[in-house]
Amino acid sequence: MKITVKLFAYFRDNRFSIEEWDIEPNTTVGNIVDSLHIDREEVGVLMMNHKHTKFEVQPQTGDILAIFPVVGGG
Amino acid sequence: MVDKIFRVNMTDLTTSVEEVPEAWAGHGGRGLTSTIIAEEVEPTCHPLGKNNKLVIAPGLLSGTVAANSGRLSIGAKSPLTGTIKESNAGGTSAQLLAKAGCKAVIIEGLPKEDKWYSLAITPAGVTIKEETERIGMGNFDVIKSISPEHDNKIGILTIGQAGEMKMTSANISIQDPDGGLRSCGRGGLGAVMGSKKIKFITIDPEGGKVDIADPAKFKAANRTFAKALAGHPISQALGAYGTNVLVNIINESGGLPTKNFTQGQFADHEAISGETMVDLINERGGKAKHNCHAGCVIQCSQIYNDAKGNKLTSGIEFESVWAMGADCCVADLDCIAEADRIMDDIGIDSIETSVAMGVAMEAGVLEFGDGVEICRILRDEVTKGTALGRIVGNGTGSVGRSFGVTRVPVVKNQAIPAYDPRAIKGMGITYATSTQGADHTMGYTITTNILNVGGQVDPLSKEGQIELSRNLQIATAAIDSTGMCLFIAFAVLDDETCLPALVDLLNARFDIALTIDDVMSLGKHILKLERKFNIAAGFTAADDRLPEFFYDEPLAPHNVVFDFTAEEIDSFWNF
Numbered sequence A: 001m002k003i004t005v006k007l008f009a010y011f012r013d014n015r016f017s018i019e020e021w022d023i024e025p026n027t028t029v030g031n032i033v034d035s036l037h038i039d040r041e042e043v044g045v046l047m048m049n050h051k052h053t054k055f056e057v058q059p060q061t062g063d064i065l066a067i068f069p070v071v072g073g074g
Numbered sequence B: 001m002v003d004k005i006f007r008v009n010m011t012d013l014t015t016s017v018e019e020v021p022e023a024w025a026g027h028g029g030r031g032l033t034s035t036i037i038a039e040e041v042e043p044t045c046h047p048l049g050k051n052n053k054l055v056i057a058p059g060l061l062s063g064t065v066a067a068n069s070g071r072l073s074i075g076a077k078s079p080l081t082g083t084i085k086e087s088n089a090g091g092t093s094a095q096l097l098a099k100a101g102c103k104a105v106i107i108e109g110l111p112k113e114d115k116w117y118s119l120a121i122t123p124a125g126v127t128i129k130e131e132t133e134r135i136g137m138g139n140f141d142v143i144k145s146i147s148p149e150h151d152n153k154i155g156i157l158t159i160g161q162a163g164e165m166k167m168t169s170a171n172i173s174i175q176d177p178d179g180g181l182r183s184c185g186r187g188g189l190g191a192v193m194g195s196k197k198i199k200f201i202t203i204d205p206e207g208g209k210v211d212i213a214d215p216a217k218f219k220a221a222n223r224t225f226a227k228a229l230a231g232h233p234i235s236q237a238l239g240a241y242g243t244n245v246l247v248n249i250i251n252e253s254g255g256l257p258t259k260n261f262t263q264g265q266f267a268d269h270e271a272i273s274g275e276t277m278v279d280l281i282n283e284r285g286g287k288a289k290h291n292c293h294a295g296c297v298i299q300c301s302q303i304y305n306d307a308k309g310n311k312l313t314s315g316i317e318f319e320s321v322w323a324m325g326a327d328c329c330v331a332d333l334d335c336i337a338e339a340d341r342i343m344d345d346i347g348i349d350s351i352e353t354s355v356a357m358g359v360a361m362e363a364g365v366l367e368f369g370d371g372v373e374i375c376r377i378l379r380d381e382v383t384k385g386t387a388l389g390r391i392v393g394n395g396t397g398s399v400g401r402s403f404g405v406t407r408v409p410v411v412k413n414q415a416i417p418a419y420d421p422r423a424i425k426g427m428g429i430t431y432a433t434s435t436q437g438a439d440h441t442m443g444y445t446i447t448t449n450i451l452n453v454g455g456q457v458d459p460l461s462k463e464g465q466i467e468l469s470r471n472l473q474i475a476t477a478a479i480d481s482t483g484m485c486l487f488i489a490f491a492v493l494d495d496e497t498c499l500p501a502l503v504d505l506l507n508a509r510f511d512i513a514l515t516i517d518d519v520m521s522l523g524k525h526i527l528k529l530e531r532k533f534n535i536a537a538g539f540t541a542a543d544d545r546l547p548e549f550f551y552d553e554p555l556a557p558h559n560v561v562f563d564f565t566a567e568e569i570d571s572f573w574n575f
């Protein structure tokens, strides 16, 4: 099952900005974060297809997952 | 040193030092500028006429060692919006003004002769001098000519050519610790200063210090406060990436207004993102972390160098990058930084002016994406005050009216900043109801709509937005009175030690016994006072609306419109 994974800010360091992934069915967003060796505590915002999502959600074919550390501005 | 009110009458060129009236004693920053304007300015006056007043006030904690307390508030009736206005910024002046024993400067009247002046503020009061040499100068030259060695013992407030020409997007610039500029950007306060024929103001506290009623308690509270600020992960991210880290996240959410608010995402977002900016800054030997005043523990500002390694500009904010970048489709950070520097120099609001350029692009005055032409218009037209320059310099609404464009993103004639109210609905409530026209800082719902700070409220749903915006607008009015930078809000929302420490700082500074509830009541009081001024100036509920196109042009990728009814918006004021 193909999805797109995007990383932002320092999550990109020694990783990537954007990649196509082939994942097993039933994989959760949390599994993906874990497999990247990103501490879940450090995750500030998760978005799937431009909407907020959660660790428990299972991506579907063609989904775009964006993972942000805790960031802010204004 | 006991704080005083410094009054300047530009009609007869006299000054005085007055006791602080009891009713003003508990106010500072925005609370004080709005209180004074509500009390002394006729709401129906012409903003550039003799009856408007320019009020400058440091925050309640400015001049102390409290972390992040160096914001200066400047208020007046706005020539851009016609509402009451307060605009605040960092730089060194708030601290120096407080150290000079000045609680507020009130500048009133208009000079009778066609001459320019400068003001010099010391603990003894204000001296008015005639000014000839610096008229027509940009802000950077004004600063260099007054303080060639960046003397940080002197504060400088200045207007550029835009303020001299009374353009309604003109700002007032404040010197930062490195001779750079921070701006009280929004609402055309530079035009009010220009109408009073004041080119610049210097502030020299002559070694003065702010009194602290209970120094031991103050020190302890500041330790807790600074720790909460510095320890919050968002503060750390702000230090590392600046506010421009938001380009990618707002773009991802589908709420980044693009091509004059016709799309919610910008295809070239990576080119203007915070991530790219930090890489460029590091590559070119700039500074990714920089503070706009001593005592800031967050340091969201930065120094951006050009490709040759020479300083181009400092403190580029997300909103400025968004406006020139996504809204005008300019995918080139160097070009955006150059435009930012020109706007700083001529003293014009970078949000208002860039959004105005987007509308001019829609009108066909220039092409979308043509950053070179933007810089030319700024240099050759706005700086020189040509007809086109004045149309642009009078803001987004002015460009829309002059060229017959109907997609004009303003509320109360002030440009809407970097968050589309269709896809981030809480911001729509803030833009509509703010007492000062569209302004993201009045009630920054991005915290909870996007960043998951202070809870979560779905940006695409109407639910919870009015309450969210209301609570944030109340808290912001209170924070704006303390002299604190608004970026303390992330820690205030998330860290339970932060707000009590802030209240303790106020109590220790003045030997008073405020509670958190008192501070929130202060916020409510300020909002209601500002609204009362606006109603007396002729504003009605019908002005608390977004432009028509937000209700009927769906925004991609979510294909959403702004769908709050008039009654729902008006319920904001039920408190």
Ligand code: SF4
Binding pocket: B068, B090, B290, B291, B292, B293, B296, B297, B298, B299, B300, B301, B485, B486, B487
């Ligand atoms: S966080 Fe940024 S805006 Fe706030 S005081 Fe520090 S440098 Fe200035």
